[in-house]
Amino acid sequence: MHALPDARGHFGEFGGRYVPETLMPALLELQQAYEHWSNDADFNRELAELHAAYTGRPTLLYHCERLSDRTGGAQIWLKREDLCHTGAHKINNGLGQGLLAKRMGMTRIIAETGAGQHGVATATVCALLGIECEVFMGAEDVRRQALNVFRMRLLGAKVRTVDSGSRTLKDSINDAMREWVARVGDTYYLIGSTMGPHPYPQMVRDFQSVLGREARAQMLAARGRLPDMLVACVGGGSNAMGLFYPFIDDESVAMVGVEAAGRGLDGGAHSASISRGRVGVLHGKKTYLLQDELGQIQEAHSIAPGLDYPGVGPEHAWLHDTGRARYAAVTDDEAVYALRILAQTEGVICALESSHAVAYAMQMAPAMGPDQIILVNLSGRGDKDMPAVAAYLGEEL
Amino acid sequence: MATRIAEVITRLRGQGRAGLVPFLSVGDPDLATSREALLAVAETGADIIELGVPFSDPIADGPVIQESSQRALRAGSSLPRVIEMVAWLRERTDVPLVLFGYYNPFFRYGDENFARDAKAAGADAVLSSDLPPEEAADLVAACRRYDLDRIFLLAPTSDETRMRAVAQVASGFVYMVSVTGVTGARAAAPAAGIEDLVTKARAVTGLPIGVGFGISSAEQAASVARYADLVIVGSALVRRVFEAGPGGAVAAARDFVAELRRGIDGVRKS
Numbered sequence: 001m002h003a004l005p006d007a008r009g010h011f012g013e014f015g016g017r018y019v020p021e022t023l024m025p026a027l028l029e030l031q032q033a034y035e036h037w038s039n040d041a042d043f044n045r046e047l048a049e050l051h052a053a054y055t056g057r058p059t060l061l062y063h064c065e066r067l068s069d070r071t072g073g074a075q076i077w078l079k080r081e082d083l084c085h086t087g088a089h090k091i092n093n094g095l096g097q098g099l100l101a102k103r104m105g106m107t108r109i110i111a112e113t114g115a116g117q118h119g120v121a122t123a124t125v126c127a128l129l130g131i132e133c134e135v136f137m138g139a140e141d142v143r144r145q146a147l148n149v150f151r152m153r154l155l156g157a158k159v160r161t162v163d164s165g166s167r168t169l170k171d172s173i174n175d176a177m178r179e180w181v182a183r184v185g186d187t188y189y190l191i192g193s194t195m196g197p198h199p200y201p202q203m204v205r206d207f208q209s210v211l212g213r214e215a216r217a218q219m220l221a222a223r224g225r226l227p228d229m230l231v232a233c234v235g236g237g238s239n240a241m242g243l244f245y246p247f248i249d250d251e252s253v254a255m256v257g258v259e260a261a262g263r264g265l266d267g268g269a270h271s272a273s274i275s276r277g278r279v280g281v282l283h284g285k286k287t288y289l290l291q292d293e294l295g296q297i298q299e300a301h302s303i304a305p306g307l308d309y310p311g312v313g314p315e316h317a318w319l320h321d322t323g324r325a326r327y328a329a330v331t332d333d334e335a336v337y338a339l340r341i342l343a344q345t346e347g348v349i350c351a352l353e354s355s356h357a358v359a360y361a362m363q364m365a366p367a368m369g370p371d372q373i374i375l376v377n378l379s380g381r382g383d384k385d386m387p388a389v390a391a392y393l394g395e396e397l
Numbered sequence: 398m399a400t401r402i403a404e405v406i407t408r409l410r411g412q413g414r415a416g417l418v419p420f421l422s423v424g425d426p427d428l429a430t431s432r433e434a435l436l437a438v439a440e441t442g443a444d445i446i447e448l449g450v451p452f453s454d455p456i457a458d459g460p461v462i463q464e465s466s467q468r469a470l471r472a473g474s475s476l477p478r479v480i481e482m483v484a485w486l487r488e489r490t491d492v493p494l495v496l497f498g499y500y501n502p503f504f505r506y507g508d509e510n511f512a513r514d515a516k517a518a519g520a521d522a523v524l525s526s527d528l529p530p531e532e533a534a535d536l537v538a539a540c541r542r543y544d545l546d547r548i549f550l551l552a553p554t555s556d557e558t559r560m561r562a563v564a565q566v567a568s569g570f571v572y573m574v575s576v577t578g579v580t581g582a583r584a585a586a587p588a589a590g591i592e593d594l595v596t597k598a599r600a601v602t603g604l605p606i607g608v609g610f611g612i613s614s615a616e617q618a619a620s621v622a623r624y625a626d627l628v629i630v631g632s633a634l635v636r637r638v639f640e641a642g643p644g645g646a647v648a649a650a651r652d653f654v655a656e657l658r659r660g661i662d663g664v665r666k667s
Contacts, residue, residue, distance in 0.1 A: 008531055018500055018527045020457040022552035022577060024559060164463055170454060177456045182578035184554060281501045281527070282454060294475045295505030296453040 002248055004318070009198020011318035017197040018281045019177075026184045031199045033104050038206065047099055051210065054128070055091050059083045059211070061218035061375075066345040067362075074368035076361050077227065078378040079215040081239065082350055088380030089211060089239045090121035090192060096207030098125035101188035108132040108183070111190045112176040114141055114169030115305030116148025117380065118192030123157035125190075133157040136176040138167040145305070148384065166299055169309050173283050193236025194313030197284030201241075201313050208242025215375060216246050227375035229254040229364065233356040234327065235271065235306050237313035239379035244325060254326070257316055258360045260302030261329035271300035273312040274320050274327040287314045303332040303392060304352035306380070334359040336392055339382060351380035352388065401493040401521045402546050402569040405444050406605045406626065413666045415622035416444030417657055418607055420497065420631035421638065421650070422465040423448050423482050424474025430643045431469070432482060434650040438634075439490040441651045442658040445627065446486075447524070450479050450498030457499075457526040459581025461632040465639065476502045476511070480518045487519025495522040495548060495569075503536065512539035522546035522569045530566045537566050546570075551598055553577045553590065564602035570627060571598060573608045582613030582633045586620045595624050615660025622664040630657055 009015045009031075017027055037043045051057035060080040068075045081089040101109055109131050113119030119135040126133035135152055139161050142149055152159050160179075165171035173196075180189040194201045194208075219227055230247060232240035234257035247253045262270035270276065277288035282297055290298040290310035300310040319325035330338075335352055338359035343349045350358060354377070361374045368374070382389070390397050399407070409416045419438050424431050438446060451469040455462060476498070483494055496515055503511050503525060515523065523545055528536065530549060540547050546569030551560060554577060563571060573595055575587035587608065595606050608621045609629025618628045634653055641649035 016532050017529060018532055019529065020526055020552070020574075021529055021550040021559065021563070022457075022554050022574060024529050024531075025554045025556060164460070165454065165467070174454050174456050178459070178579045181457065184577060278505070281499075281504055283456070284527075289501075291501070291505070293505070294477070295502035296470060296475075297501070 005202050011315045014286050014314035014317040015198055015201055016286050019197050019284050022181050027197055034199050034203050037100055037103050047096055050095055055085050056083060058214045061215055064346050070345055071362050071365045073365040074372040074374045076365060077373060077375045079211060081211055081379045082381035086121050086124050088117055090118050092210055093204050093207040094121040094125040097190045098129050102129055106188035108187045109190050110134045110176050110179055110187055112136050112172040114308055116145045117306055120148055120151050122190050123152040123155035127155045134160055136160045136162050136172040138162045138172045140167040193238040194241045194315060195236040195285060201315055204238050205241040205245055208238050209245045212243045212246035226250055226253050227373040229374045231256050231357045231361045231374060232377040233258045233353045234316060235309050237316045239377050241315055243377045257325055257327045258356045259327060259329045260304055260307035261331040262301040264331060265329055269301040271302040271307045272329045275329045282311050285314045287317045288312050306353040328360055330356040330359045338362055349382040350378050351382050352385045354379045400546055405493055415625055415661050416627045417661055418445045418447060418627045418629040419443050419634050419654055420447040420449055422451055422469045423479045424469035424472045425465045426468050426643055427472040430646050433647045434638055435486060436489060437647045437651045438654050439492040441654040443492055443654060445493045447495045447497040448479055450476055450496055450502055452499040452502055457579055459579040461636050462580050465635045476506050480514050483520045484518040493521040495524055496520050497524045500525045500528045508535040508539040512543040512545055516543040516545055522548050524548035530562045533566055548572050550574055560598055560601040567604055570605040570607050571602055573606050574610045575608050576611045580610050580632050583611035586617040592624045615656045618657045619660040619664050622661045628661055
């Protein structure tokens with residue numbers, strides 16, 4: 001396992017802690033607390049027990065025989081994170097950080113959310129642990145994701161509507177950071193992806209690595225060998241880092257992160273920060289960002305709300321620059337197509353985010369041999385996306 | 398050679414008063430109005446001026462400066478326009494000018510290019526809200542090469558270790574954030590704890606201390622002037638200038654700065 005980030009949170013030139021001075025003491029304290037508790041046997045036992053009793057871990061590793069037959073070439077396997085409680089991998093990180101916040105004596109948790117998946121996961125964890133919860137969500141997203149807003153409220157969380165900027169995910173992060181600046185004494189900011197200032201990218205990766213460790217062991221148990229290629233979608237990049245990290249030293253295993261090409265990479269309406277972005281600093285970290293020549297951040301687009309962010313986790317930027325991982329992009333059209341094919345061949349309706357990874361696997365498989373294995377992280381289930389998919393296909397619900 | 402900021406500090410100490418440091422976003426509501434308002438601020442009694450470099454995602458700012466940034470960006474403001482504004486002002490005033498923004502526009506421009514062009518235009522110092530000392534090595538080195546002062550923030554959450562880290566890289570003055578929170582006018586003057594914090598900071602650094610965030614009236618400015626070397630006023634000025642509309646912006650800026658100066662000048666320091 002590579003020993004990154006360094007003590008100040010850098011993955012090569014990426015990562016770091018680009019925050020107002022007010023937050024620096026809190027970040028240093030968080031780093032210390034994380035180093036302490038992540039090495040504490042009781043903490044790790046409690047997290048593992050919750051994963052077994054509550055999250056539903058280990059999740060299945062599943063061989064898509066009909067999809068593989070249809071596609072031809074390599075065998076496609078799925079790591080079924082869609083079977084986690086709350087329907088996605090987000091709970092892995094939520095539980096880890098929630099337990100950490102509790103150990104740190106924090107009485108209040110705040111979180112940002114775009115489509116609401118991380119917000120729901122955080123509200124769930126707060127209900128379970130008995131911690132006050134407030135979720136920041138852009139006004140535009142509140143309108144589009146009314147069901148998740150209702151879920152969060154039902155779980156006892158307060159949903160704070162964000163009216164600043166473009167009123168979407170990036171603005172909900174801005175406002176959550178502003179709130180953290182103001183309430184840093186009693187408030188824990190539970191960031192939902194491998195982004196933000198150090199130690200968040202490391203911490204989120206570590207909490208998500210449970211899925212990669214399981215997948216690696218399950219693959220060895222099922223076939224006695226490692227997969228040839230890992231594929232995962234990348235917005236901020238937490239499900240991909242969770243899958244990639246335990247395989248980093250396995251040089252025979254190719255790793256591909258799939259960004260959202262939206263309506264096409266050349267049209268400007270996409271979320272492909274690595275494929276089309278430039279290096280910059282946003283939300284506490286240096287990484288690839290969608291921005292103009294003068295350093296103003298641009299809007300991202302994807303049909304998958306969880307990929308709709310104009311940046312990417314700094315460790316992905318580093319894996320890209322070192323060549324250890326490759327980054328591709330899949331359009332809205334291709335993602336919706338893959339969602340339908342997976343549903344019709346395997347009876348699995350996946351999230352639009354995850355269908356980007358499925359689409360890429362379907363494109364790669366024919367050029368590979370039938371004895372080769374592509375392991376796809378199926379990061380979430382698709383229930384939340386049914387209205388969007390129906391609308392995309394021109395069907396009324 | 399003493400920098401302009403050092404000269405101002407010497408003069409203020411000679412006069413036995415605190416200095417006034419107004420902030421305006423460059424380009425709000427448009428570049429022409431903003432230019433005249435800034436000149437009016439310089440001529441009415443600002444001792445140092447902070448020029449806000451607008452950024453799309455200002456995480457340390459409250460609603461007033463967020464909206465000001467957005468208006469400025471819509472009006473075509475950007476770091477190159479801000480540097481041009483510095484050059485225009487420098488032909489007309491000797492007031493020290495601090496470029497105050499977020500790191501990404503500086504980084505995209507290039508630390509070295511930014512420091513070089515800012516200095517050539519006549520800027521005196523740089524402050525980046527989201528750049529703690531740990532990440533500031535490149536910008537600090539570039540500023541040192543071009544003899545620009547480096548302003549850094551301290552906050553109510555800063556302990557002595559943080560103060561020392563800031564003191565190592567800062568020059569010109571240290572900006573003490575008076576509230577645990579984002580920028581924006583507040584009804585009450587900064588809490589008494591801030592005076593203690595300034596005292597603690599003085600034990601760590603010999604640099605002058607400016608206090609800002611939340612100061613919205615001449616009365617509050619006067620209360621801060623008792624213990625701070627510089628009183629920094631942002632959101633309250635931005636709001637007055639905006640509410641006055643393009644036609645009234647210059648007069649509003651002039652009136653409010655004069656009012657703040659009267660408050661500060663009423664406090665004599667030994």
